[in-house]
Structure formats: C-alpha cells, structure tokens
Amino acid sequence: MVTVKWIDGTDFGYYVLCPESHVAAWDGSEFMDAFEDYVGRVTLAGLGDVPVLGGEALPVTYLDHRMTFVRKYAAEDDGGLEHAVDQAMGSDGWTDAFEISLGGNYRLMDCMVAGGDVAESDTIRVHIPEGRYLVRSLFFEAFSGDQFLLERLVGI
Template identity: 30%
Template sequence: MVRYAEPGAAEWVESGGGPLIAVPETVLPFWAGADGDETASDYDRACEVDGYVGLLPVGDSVALVLGDEPASTTYLPDRGVFVRWSAAESEEQLLAEVPAALDAAVWGPEVAWNVPGPVLLFDAAWPGTDSLRTDHVWIALDPGRYAVRAAHVRPGPETWLGLVQLRPLAHG
C-alpha cells in the first residue's frame, strides 16, 4: 500500500480504499469487517454511509464511520478532531493549517454518538479482533455522549483537509 502520510508528528491511519471506522474498544470482537457469511458484511454497511460521517450499531454500542474518501487520518486529542489529509505538501504544513481550518469550517449536520470509552480507529475492512495487527490509532475518549460534525476545508491554495470534530455533550 502506498503511504501518503509518512511517520512524523502524528500517528496516521490509512485504508486500502474504503472507509475508516472508530469502534469502541469494548465491542471490537463484534466488528466482522469484510469477513462473514452474511449477504452484507459490516464493511458493506460502512461503505453505505453517505457523507463524511455516519453511525453503525456494533454489538451493544455504536461505531463512527469516517466516509467520503479513504484519506489518511489522525486524531488530535487537544482539539477533539479527526484530521483527514486530502492535499498538502507535508504533514507539518497540513497540521499547521488545522487552526485556520477549524475557524473557517462550514460544518455539516451534527449526529450524537454515545461512547462507552476508548475507541480504535482502523480500516473498516478489518475484523475488530485483527485491527491491532494493522494501521490503527487508539483514542482515549471519556465515556459519554458526543456531538459529531464534519467539514471539508481548503485553508490554503495547496492544502485541503477533512475535519471530524467531537464535542462532549452535557449530561441530561
């Protein structure tokens, strides 16, 4: 597989061509990926997500699908945002544009995501039980409800990126 995001300041996840998925750690064994005898695999369900983000039931929880394009993706915990690399000369350039991108973003509709705790981001084609043997990022999320919204931003003439922001929602 060609790697667009070389190792650097952030840990990047890439896919073989399909969506990435953030699955709660507690339900990883229930994500079958492209495996399975069913008519539609979990991976097929993830591919049906229309737009930048979608939610899919997994076990007794819900996973977040990062749709649209199979862009290299990282998570910036200090900003609560997934950054999806569409175009940039370097990782340094892309990450330097994130603050401007967040300020300029025209966000799509929000979805509410209930998270039982940490999640693992990986290629949706992989079964959850095999995800630790491939590109993945472990994301330490506190249990709770999050507002998820997405945008595609061009903060510079040569820099395009996708943003998927997680914001904790108040209890109640």
C-alpha cells in the same frame, strides 16, 4: 511541526471508531448500514453507536487535543496540519452531522478488515471522555493550499 500517526490502509474509504473491547469481534460487515458521504454511524449490539468515516480512501489521523479526525485530501506533509486545524476551528462552514454518545478507549481502523486480522500498527488508539457529542464535518483548504476533511466531536 507536529508529528502524528496516519493510517492509510483502506481500499474502500471507510474507517470505524471501534471500541477496544469489540475489536476482536469486529467482522468487517458492521459498517454496511453507514453509507454516508463523509461521516455516518453504526449501532453495535450492546455497545451503542460508533462513528464511521467514509467517502474516499484517504489517510486518516486523530488529534486528541482538538477531538478531531483529519483526513488528508491534498497535502504533501504534516507541516501545516496543526495550523490548518487551528484555522478550521473558527470556520463558520462546519456542518452538523448527528449526535452520539461516546466514552472510553477505541481503535480507529479500516472498516472492512476483521478485527482479528488488523495489525495494531494499522490502528490509532483514541480515548474519548464519556459524554454526548455533536459530530461536525468540514472540508477545509488552508492558506498553504493543503486540503483536509475534518470531523470533530463537540461536547454537548
């Protein structure tokens, strides 16, 4: 069984992948231009675009070995997570969202909390290798009945 860190601190359903260098300056209003159903992006002055995960207030984690953000839609525990994500990788149901340039160290955190007010325990550290990525989305139901929303970064 894989052990992952989940964050589940959003009341609004939006998480941002904020560059670590910008966390202290994040004021919580930057995401207002990213009202998408499940994944969008915002532009941070001088830093470029960053993805915003939205739609529903669900627990979220990041699996670095798959470069995939996972939101737990309906699952009791993490027991089937790794197997479910591995199953999903071969699915033909992925939807292309957009292309984005990323690279460096980020914090996955609640969009609505100002960076100075967010506790490190309420974030997930994410390292993304420098590059251009296609963001792809999938709602996935595993054989076990667990349901997940996935956003994956695919190098292009």
